[in-house]
Amino acid sequence: MANKNYSIVVGLDIGTALTKVVICKLGDGIVEVLGLSETKTEGISCGNITNLFKLEETISKAINAAEDSAGINIKSVNVAIFGNYVKIGKYQCTTKVTNYNGLITKNDVNKLYRDISNVTTQPNCKILNIVPVRYSTDSIQNVSDPEGMISSHLTGEYNIIYAQNSVLKQFTECLNNCDLDVENIVAIPDALSKVILSEKNKEIESCIIDMGAGATVLSVFKNNALQNIVSIPLGGNAITNDIKAAFGISFEQAERLKIKFGNVLLNEISQDETVNVSSVNGNDVSSIYKYDICQVIKARVQEILDLVKKKALKQKVSFTPNRCNVHLVGGCANIKNICNVVNETFSCHCFIARIKDEYENLELDHKFFQSLGTVFFKNVETESIKKEVSLNFSKSKINEGGLNKILSSLKRFFVD
Helix, strand or coil, X not given: CCCCCCEEEEEEEECCCEEEEEEEEEXXXXXXXXXEEEXXXXXXXXXXXXXXXXXXXXXXXXXXXXXXXXXXXXXXXEEEECHHHEEEEEEEEEEECCCCCCECCHHHHHHHHHHHHCCCCCCCEEEEEEEEEEEECCCCCCECCCCCCECCEEEEEEEEEEEEHHHHHHHHHHHHHCCCEEEEEEEHHHHHHHHHCCHHHHHCCEEEEEECXXXXXXXXXXXXXXXXEEEXXXXXXXXXXXXXXXXXXXXXXXXXXXXXXXXXXXXXXXXXXXXXXXXXXXXXXXXXXXXXXXXXXXXXXXXXXXXXXXXXXXXXXXXXXCCCEEEEXXXXXXXXXXXHHHHHHHXXXXXXXXXXXXXXXXXXXXXXXXXXXXXXXCCCCHHHHHCCCCXXXXXXXXXXXXXXXXXXXXXXXXXX
């Protein structure tokens, strides 16, 4: 009899430029891609919904194409949510060890989860993920797994990833209108880390820069946890619009020039080579220098990265010079030599993101990394998303039923 110990999980990534779907079969340590699709996104600008009906059409087209690719019907999805909607709260609490001899058990760890969840909520904030960062006992700090250790008290530090309730509700209703149930809503930085960063990458100082069409998001990982998110509403479309304005051509033509000739190392480009372009009305043809195109591209890339760095410093997000590894993903990662500009801006080691070794047999283009990453959140308790999280860190009582749902999720996380 065939082994049916597997599940079908669908990852949906709604980007400013493209909406991507990946259908995966998961089970027995195997990940198999059954179907893929990518559809031009309409109804979103810079990560914000501007036309709900057009967005619903986009999602339906993407889902239908993926269904045709895999030969199955899709009823529910794990959806990635833009990094600019995501925030991180850092929490710490201490509990007394219940065992008379001071032996720390799973009950003590779970009590910390209960205590960390018992906080005042701010309207329109809901949990996406709760990540334990480290624990401390009476005498030892930076403990990764405290069970079995001896101490009178146990302290836990956590990063709670959350987003506005109104945003989550809007995306959920949009998907429901497309006859889709939402299994999980996943922060894109979390999703990307699942397929890009190894456990060693997460332990040391590592970053992911996602330069998409409408936004650029910097995510910082350290001590096995997502530590910071920095986002600005500028990405590849800003570069394309600069080319469009500089040479009086259409957006579509400017996008083709960016993709075909984009290079930020100007000394590699001949100052004599030209390319023919049509005016916006299509009546006139003229020649422009490839060098000039790349000058425009480099200037905007540098500006975007400078703005990210400036905002990171403002948020007190720092990088260790010549130590931090940056994994670059998104449409702008296709611009030739862009890692050189990232290296100079952040004094880091930049690489074009590649899929982790354990998934390299999937041979997926990096445009599908976000949607693929969401499928690995299948075992996250969906109801935990519905639990509000405090932004001011003061205490109050919470609903017991909601608490049990969070604990169920976190226990499963710990077991896994």
